Amino acid sequence: MIRYPNGSEGPVLPKKNKNPNLANAANRGMGLEAAINNANAYYNDKQIALITKRPTPINIVKVDYTKGARITDAYFEHQSTTDYNGIYRGRYLDFEAKSTRSKTSFPLGNISVHQIAHLKRVIKQGGIAFFIICFSVLDEYFVIDASYVIDCFENSAKKSISLETIKKVGCSIRQGFTPRLFYLEAVDQLYFKESLL
Amino acid sequence: MIRYPNGSEGPVLPKKNKNPNLANAANRGMGLEAAINNANAYYNDKQIALITKRPTPINIVKVDYTKGARITDAYFEHQSTTDYNGIYRGRYLDFEAKSTRSKTSFPLGNISVHQIAHLKRVIKQGGIAFFIICFSVLDEYFVIDASYVIDCFENSAKKSISLETIKKVGCSIRQGFTPRLFYLEAVDQLYFKESLL
Numbered sequence: 418m419i420r421y422p423n424g425s426e427g428p429v430l431p432k433k434n435k436n437p438n439l440a441n442a443a444n445r446g447m448g449l450e451a452a453i454n455n456a457n458a459y460y461n462d463k464q465i466a467l468i469t470k471r472p473t474p475i476n477i478v479k480v481d482y483t484k485g486a487r488i489t490d491a492y493f494e495h496q497s498t499t500d501y502n503g504i505y506r507g508r509y510l511d512f513e514a515k516s517t518r519s520k521t522s523f524p525l526g527n528i529s530v531h532q533i534a535h536l537k538r539v540i541k542q543g544g545i546a547f548f549i550i551c552f553s554v555l556d557e558y559f560v561i562d563a564s565y566v567i568d569c570f571e572n573s574a575k576k577s578i579s580l581e582t583i584k585k586v587g588c589s590i591r592q593g594f595t596p597r598l599f600y601l602e603a604v605d606q607l608y609f610k611e612s613l614l
Numbered sequence: 615m616i617r618y619p620n621g622s623e624g625p626v627l628p629k630k631n632k633n634p635n636l637a638n639a640a641n642r643g644m645g646l647e648a649a650i651n652n653a654n655a656y657y658n659d660k661q662i663a664l665i666t667k668r669p670t671p672i673n674i675v676k677v678d679y680t681k682g683a684r685i686t687d688a689y690f691e692h693q694s695t696t697d698y699n700g701i702y703r704g705r706y707l708d709f710e711a712k713s714t715r716s717k718t719s720f721p722l723g724n725i726s727v728h729q730i731a732h733l734k735r736v737i738k739q740g741g742i743a744f745f746i747i748c749f750s751v752l753d754e755y756f757v758i759d760a761s762y763v764i765d766c767f768e769n770s771a772k773k774s775i776s777l778e779t780i781k782k783v784g785c786s787i788r789q790g791f792t793p794r795l796f797y798l799e800a801v802d803q804l805y806f807k808e809s810l811l
Contacts, residue, residue, distance in 0.1 A: 467735045469695050474669035475685065488672065491685040498666050502699060504708075507740035509701040538664045543704035 449516045449551045449558075452597040453501065459596035460505075466601060468503030468510060471496065498535045505601060506609060509544035511536065512563070516551040522577040523550050525570050533570055536563040545608050549590070549600060550583060560603035561587030646713045646748045646755075649794040650698065656793035657702075663798060665700030665707060668693065695732045702798060703806060706741035708733065709760070713748040719774040720747050722767050730767055733760040742805050746787070746797060747780060757800035758784030 453470070460466040474497075479490035499513040513536070515527045528548075539546040546563035561578075565586050569578055588603035605613055650667070657663040671694075676687035696710040710733070712724045725745075736743040743760035758775075762783050766775055785800035802810055 461735065464735070464738055467732075467739045467741070469668075469699075471666075472669045472671035475672050475674075475688070477672075486690060488688040488690070489686060491672070491688060493683065493685070502666075504706040504736065504739045504741045507706075509704075509706040511701075535664075538658065538661065539701065541661055542664045542701045544664070544701045 449514050449549070449553070450500075453514050453549065453600070456596035456598045456600055457501070457503075460601060466503060466505035466510075468501055468505065470501050471498060495529065495531065497531045499532055505545075505604065506612070508608075509539070509542070510547075510604070511539040511544050512547045512549060512560075514549040514551070516553050518554050519577075520552065520554055520580070522579045523552075523583060524577045525566075526576060528566070528570060533567055537567060540564060545604070547604070547607070549598075550587070552580065555580075556592075558590035558592065558598055558600070559583050559587040560590060560600055560607060562607060646711050646746070646750070647697075649755075650711050650746065650797070653793035653795045653797055654698075654700075657798060663700060663702035663707075665698055665702065667698050668695060692726065692728065694728045696729055702742075702801065703809070705805075706736070706739070707744075707801070708736040708741050709744045709746060709757075711746040711748070713750050715751050716774075717749065717751050717777070719776045720749075720780060721774045722763075723773060725763070725767060730764055734764060737761060742801070744801070744804070746795075747784070749777065752777075753789075755787035755789065755795055755797070756780050756784040757787060757797055757804060759804060 450470075457466075457468045457470070460468060474494040475488075475491050476494045477488055477491045479488070481487045481489045499511055501514065502509070502511040504510065513528070513532050515523070517523050517527065536546040540563065548561050548563060548566055550559045550561060552558075557580075561583055566578070569575070588606045590603045591599040593599060647667070654663075654665045654667070657665060671691040672685075672688050673691045674685055674688045676685070678684045678686045696708055698711065699706070699708040701707065710725070710729050712720070714720050714724065733743040737760065745758050745760060745763055747756045747758060749755075754777075758780055763775070766772070785803045787800045788796040790796060
């Protein structure tokens with residue numbers, strides 16, 4: 418099976434919402450990426466933060482200029498970084514979002530060596546690095562510091578992090594309607610506790 | 615003529631270097647994007663900074679899964695942000711690189727409204743925002759603060775910034791071999807002068 422940079426099993430194609438009345442119901446079931454993009458649009462719009470998703474890198478093989486530069490042959494490349502970065506409370510943020518259908522643990526096999534290397538560099542430069550982990554079946558989301566995940570990835574014999582541990586080490590993300598995920602509240606808890614007092 | 619998000623007149627296709635002995639000579643003539651990517655690779659490798667290029671966003675229309683998920687129809691989208699961002703000296707950096715063949719001034723028509731809006735948000739969030747401007751015929755490069763460019767873009771009757779002004783307001787980028795552009799030296803001059811004393 419081919420794995421795409423965003424961790425999904427296929428490219429995310431733009432969907433046309435034929436019935437706008439279904440938007441509310443659909444909101445709940447939207448994928449992790451859409452939920453984070455929705456939160457980012459909210460945070461950016463409210464000028465709370467400025468966080469963007471890096472586009473999926475695509476390797477272009479052939480372009481048809483007779484059709485106004487239409488790409489006729491290309492393939493997905495692996496993202497050598499994480500999917501999201503930006504600025505919040507004057508600090509550089511960098512994170513990767515991962516989803517699992519497991520109800521008990523997050524499998525580390527989901528993470529690429531490139532992403533670990535990138536997040537280590539972020540930490541080295543003084544940035545804030547974390548993962549957003551979605552337990553899709555449970556409909557629960559967490560922010561967990563990247564250094565903890567990196568440590569497990571590199572030093573632990575276990576190939577996953579239990580939900581129990583994630584609850585202890587990370588911070589649960591409050592869910593709502595606008596935005597769908599209040600993930601910066603969890604970031605506040607983990608990284609800005611002093612400035613909240 | 616179609617304009618691509620990176621400001622060039624066509625997609626940047628991966629080039630195969632058939633004769634490695636030509637690499638040195640080719641280095642001088644490399645495009646602005648390649649020169650910045652080269653500098654970023656150097657700075658990232660030396661752990662001086664962590665700056666990445668956002669991939670060009672592509673809208674995928676059709677994927678052929680029988681060929682192992684080959685993209686058979688797609689088109690270039692406009693980047694709604696800038697091309698580069700990252701972290702340096704603990705600060706969030708965000709910039710756009712533009713090239714002109716003019717020998718006397720930089721035409722503001724090169725910049726999109728989206729990029730101006732994005733850079734204003736960066737400044738609002740406390741990030742460092744600038745442009746790298748390349749006078750390709752003169753082989754001269756400058757870093758210029760985004761707030762100056764934004765002000766010209768929004769309030770000036772002129773449709774360009776003269777080279778003379780750029781030399782006064784901005785900072786010239788030293789050129790070398792590895793990296794090709796020492797652009798963070800210019801960033802130091804403009805934004806970190808106090809920490810250099």
